[in-house]
Amino acid sequence: MKRSNAAKFAAVAAAGVLALTACDNAADDNGAGGNGGGDGEAASELKVGLAYDVGGRGDRSFNDSAYRGLEQAAEELGVETQDFEPADGEAESAKEERLATMAEEGYDLVIAVGFAYDAAVQSVAPEYPEVDFAIVDSEIEEIDNVTSLVFAEEQASFLAGAAAALTTEEDHVGFVGGVETPLIRKFEAGFVAGVEHVNEDINVEIDYLSQPPDFSGFNDPAQGREAAQAQHDRGADVIYHAAGASGNGILQSAVENEFTFIGVDSDQYENAEDEQKPYVLTSAIKQVDVSVFELISAAVDGNVEGGIQRFDLSEGGVDYTTSNEEAIEPIQEELDELKQQIIDGDIEVPTQP
Structure with missing residues (x-):
């Protein structure tokens, strides 16, 4: 990965004042x-x-x-x-x-x-x-x-969408975004594109937990759980989220309802409790x-x-995870082929829905 660039680091500090x-x-x-x-x-x-x-x-x-x-x-x-x-x-x-x-x-x-x-x-x-x-x-x-x-983010989300499409048994998947901003819509765009690349007939549920300037959707596990429950009730059996801490509620719903969860940003299989791990298919990570x-x-x-x-x-800045080897192994070859096609420019992933 390329080393990042910033200007010259000179003098700053940290203290416990002014809402710090x-x-x-x-x-x-x-x-x-x-x-x-x-x-x-x-x-x-x-x-x-x-x-x-x-x-x-x-x-x-x-x-x-x-x-x-x-x-x-x-x-x-x-x-x-x-x-x-x-x-x-x-x-x-x-x-x-x-x-x-x-x-x-x-x-x-x-x-x-x-x-x-x-x-x-x-x-x-x-x-x-x-x-x-x-x-x-x-x-x-x-x-x-x-x-x-x-x-x-859209590239990793494309692979998350492909993983969802390759594993759904109901041809019905879901996306939960924390707050409907241009950044989170990149996740949505990539996910939907990945699903449709595999099978354009799959139904995709889309829900956002809050609208700007309300950013509570990134820190409301209870609302995340409710949104995931509603999507599952409508038929979704694989749900991907870009909702920050609210994703913890979505994972809880996955365990309670026995549907498949796809995490985001960090490897959420590694971070999950033991009883949650079997429900985590993969995570769309960014480093x-x-x-x-x-x-x-x-x-x-x-x-x-x-x-x-x-x-x-x-350059490995984004990717999908393979920590849940048993779950990901049957589709890993296909995901890696799609990954290489994106890298080669054969697949152009949209950044807007």
Whole structure:
């Protein structure tokens, strides 16, 4: 995978003020926050702050993937790290205050996880030109000290759709999106395209849990469970989600109703409870952890640049998982063929439904 580029990481910090709810990881056996140094042979002087998206750490999905990259940097590079949780239903001003406070407090790199930070990064970053900012899942151009880490979610979702189509017994599958935004509609577009590529006669259910500016759909497992139950009641026997922590409720419904679950962003088979694992077919992952770690590595080396960094199937930035070997093995050859066709350009995956 390409090393990400951002501008020069200069002085920023992390503190517990202005709606900064820092994750207390000091007692965490594998925590990255607050204690820096880790197992790195030589501790770096670089300080990194990371602000989570809606749902925070523990979502078993998007935020947890970012945390793994931060944790790896603390352990292997010896950087000082701290991560910060959002408040439920917080105002845009809270995001700006969170980022600005990190910059004021002396952290060298501020990473905002999720497109919800787009306006905040665009507002704050120009005010701190000696601080480097990064944002995951949003494209920000023409601000020299901002790196955008973006992914071809539609490509991994295409493979999720193909997997759903190859395993459904009812010719009826479902997609649950957390919030109906352009980003999540990329997941929908790829999934539907993958289903239709295998069998255009399969019925696809589409539901979103909330509409902007309400982002609660990413952190409402109960609503996710209800949406999945409704789709199952209508006949869906395979359901894919792009709903953050709400996906935990969808997985719960899969266990209760014995339908097949396809996860997102992280390998949700590996993160599932033992009784849940048999229901997880695969996950459409994006390597947020790798991109975060490589960004921090580049900062330590002093060779990062601002701009947009894209990660797709060709470089392993997105993919599907094979952890549930028994479930995925019968269709893996077909999925790998489709994957190669996308890489070769023989299949063009849409980014809009």
